[in-house]
Amino acid sequence: MTTHNLPPTELGLDARAALCQRRYPSELLAALDALDAAALRAEPWAALLHGRQLCRLHSRFAEATALIDDALAGFRAAGDGEGELWALAEWLVMRYHNGAYAAGQAAAAAALARPMPAYLRAEIHFGQFLCLIGAVQPRAAVAAGEAALAVLDTEPDAWLQRIGRIQMLRNIAAGYHYLGQVCRAVAAAEQAATLAQAHPDTADMRPWCYYELGLAYWRHGRLSTAAELLGQARRLAEDWQHRELWRWAVAAQGHVLRDHDRLEAALAAYQLANCWGEDPEGPAFIQLRQGRLAEARWSCETLLSLQGEGPHGDALLLLGLIELKSNQPAAALDLLDRASTEYAGAGLHYHQATVQLYRAAAGMALQRTELIEHGLRGYLAYAVREQLLTCGWWMPDLIEPLLIYASRYQIEPAWAERLLAERFVIAPPASPIVSPSHEHTELEIARRMQLSLLPAQPPLMPDLDIAAIIEPAAEIGGDFVGYFPRGAEPASGVRRQIGLAVGDISGKGLGAALLLSGAVVALNTVAATGAAPAHVARALHEALHPYTSRSRMTIAFCYALLTQQPGGWAAQLAGAGAVTPLLRRADGTCSWIETSGFPLGTFVAAHWREIAIDLAPGDILLLFSDGIVEAMDAGRMMFGFDRLAEVVRQIEPTADAQTVVRTVVGAIRTHSRAIEPHDDITLIAVRVLSGASNTRSL
Incomplete structure (x- = not known):
């Protein structure tokens, strides 16, 4: 490569050596900090090194851009081809930060046609990668990144190879993510972090590595690990005075909080960062x-x-x-x-x-x-x-x-x-959490209010055997049940009916208790009229949506209306985000009643379809909350639908409703015996008695 160097100065020679070797003596950096703008512009190598320092170590992109532009212009004016290529490597990075992706891509393609050392070629590929990522061309970007890594394999200097790989691996992780190669993205970010941790002289690269690894874990859904790494990145960014990196790390912590459903804390993080990180949406x-x-x-x-x-x-x-x-x-x-x-x-x-x-x-x-x-x-x-x-x-x-x-x-x-x-299943704490006395008092009041609203036991109903259980996992649960019997009125043609409701508030504690109380009052009002299940669901949604929209809580809800008919009962059912009911016929066969839909409060307005089935003597209908199927063992394995159906299938045909409830709950406790329950367990079992087949006057 032909070079036309500027007249060398001691500072310029030191800056050139530092840039080409990627080692930055503290005394040299201090000397650069002491120079004014005019002095830096007069020495392109010094301007280039100082610009790189401001960009890579402190995220001061506007100042870095001006210095790097000046250095590139100086090298070109002097015909210094070597200096121009080193400056181009930094200039490409600044095109990415300034959103000038097309200009960066064109310059990178032209530069790569020129001969240069392996490490410098990898740096040009890195700048090309950034501009392609910015232009949302992930396939081409990953190709550029992998070209950089391949070139680095030929670099004889172990130090340059190490820092080049750290830089490229932590960045290519984002490219792999965009292409949907999430495991590969995590692996690349982990390799970069491991390389940065393994050498004392790469401490300045660790903040970026932890940030990228935290993002990779967040995008993978490993939120706790992501939060820990982003916290490390933020603290190191503070130590190194990485201004923009600190803001991005705090904003990324907001993303993790947002996905933990802690929206207020997420907003506080975004406000602290004064940005939304890399998510303009x-x-x-x-x-x-x-x-x-x-x-x-x-x-x-x-x-x-x-x-x-x-x-x-x-x-x-x-x-x-x-x-x-x-x-x-x-x-x-x-x-x-x-x-x-x-x-x-x-x-x-x-x-x-x-x-x-x-x-x-x-x-x-x-x-x-x-x-x-x-x-x-x-x-x-x-x-x-x-x-x-x-x-x-x-x-x-x-x-x-x-x-x-x-x-x-x-x-x-x-x-x-x-x-x-x-x-969705919150693991129980390792030790009991002791609430402050005032919170305990509020929770006790709410618990008593909740208990006063829920029926103590199912009603007695001719030709039906009904049993139920509701076990809160916390001091105040989010589950509720309701029973709405109506006697027959032969003169008007009204048949005997009973409505059965199971609901689950998406929360626990005082807020869930207050919403539950409103839900029970609204449910009692509409269900007492004998309304059809879809109408009950819609009326309950309309009554509670102003509150659910503010609290971001929803209500999984299932309602069954049983009407006596000759030979048994006709059942109408509607589900709103609740687990589908299970039906065991008298012959022992089990089937799920195909209700599906979103919980009450999910949408501004919604409609729920009804399913109609007939129940004959010996049939058993089960309605339950998700705490039944989502009960976990020590290995976080759910009880599940298949296990529940098998337990119910094996129950004796003559078993009464209470035995059905006791058997199901016993199986759940056996499955989950090693851990505390994470969610309420609510179950209603209804068995049609043989007397139903002899009913004539309804």
Whole structure:
């Protein structure tokens, strides 16, 4: 390579040596800090080193850009080809930070046609990678990153090879993530962190490595580990005065809190960071999670207008979720399909899997089984392959009913149950948590209020044997039951009826108790009229939606209305996000009653379909909360649908309802004996007695 060096100065020679060797003596950095702008511009190597220092060590991108631009211009003016290439390596990084991706790509392609040492070529590939990632070209970006790693394998200097690999591995992790190779992304970030930890002179690279590894774990769904690493990145960024990195790490901590459903804490993190990190759609998503749908829609539409011809996939996906929450599932499906087309064109398989999951949600809202199953199969097959415990834009109120559906209908059931266990089942604390005295008093008052509202035992009903149990996992549970018997009125043709309700508030403690009290009052009002199950669900939703939208709680609910008829009972059932009821016929065969839907409070408005079945003497109907099937053993294995059906199938045909309840609860306790229950256990068993077949006057 021909070089035309500027007249050397001692400072310039020292800066050149430091840059080419990637070692930065503290006395040299101090000397650079003491120079004014004019002095730095007069010495391109010094300006370049100081610009790199400001960018890589302190995230001061505006100042770094000016110095690196000056250095590049100086080298070109002097005809210094070597200096120009070293400056180009830094200039490409600044094109990424300044959003000038096309200019960076063009410059990288031209530079790579020139001869240069292996490490420097890897640096140019790295800049090319960043600009391609910024332009949402992940396949080309990963190719550039892998080219950099291949070149580094030929670098004879072990130190340069180490720092080059650290830099490229931690960054290529994001590229692998976008391509949907989540396990590979985590592995790359882990390799970078391990290399940075193994050498004392790479301490300055650890903040970035921990940040990227924290993001990789967050995108993988390993939230606790992600939170720990992002906390380390934030603390190291403080020590090294990485301004932007500190903000990004705090914002990423907000993402983890958001996915833990701690929205207030997440907002506090975003406010502290004064940014949304690498998620420009973050404000719209928080508004969506908070139920502020009009604001979320405006945010997404504004973002679309600002993005112009750029990628719109995330904004379209969020608009689809807004339509879904607004009870417009057909419009949601159209937007989700448009997002999927964009993601497919860019090769963003992780995002495509997310769309598949939410297409299943739209299918459930539309009551289209083929959409539910296609979407769940697409998402869960990908999740199994990548061991994924999350998705993009995590919406727990939509996702939990889908995972329960997948478990019930054997759509990758093992992984669906793993996701339920990891993301929706809270492990009990290692030791009891002692509440402050005032909180204990409030909880005791709420507990007494709750107990006063719930029926102590099922009513006696001719020709039916009814038994039930409700066991709160905490001082105040979120489960409730209701019984609504109506006597026959032969003169008016009204037959004997009983309504049976099981509900589960998505929360515990005082807030759940207060919502539960409102739910019970509203339920008593509408169910006492003998209303059909779908009407009961709709009326309860309309009464409680103003409160559920503010509290972000939902209510999984199942209601059955049994009407006596000659030879038995006619049952109408509606489910709103509750576990589907189980029916055991007199001959011992078991089947699930196909109710499905989202919990009350999930959407602005919604409708629930009814299922009609006939019950004959000896048949047993079971309604229960998810604490039954989600009960876990010490290995976090759920009790599950199949185990429950098998337990019920083996019960003696002559067993009464109380024996059925006792047998099921006993099996659950045996399964979960090593750990404390994480959720309330609620079960109603109804057995049709033989006297029903002889009923004539109803």
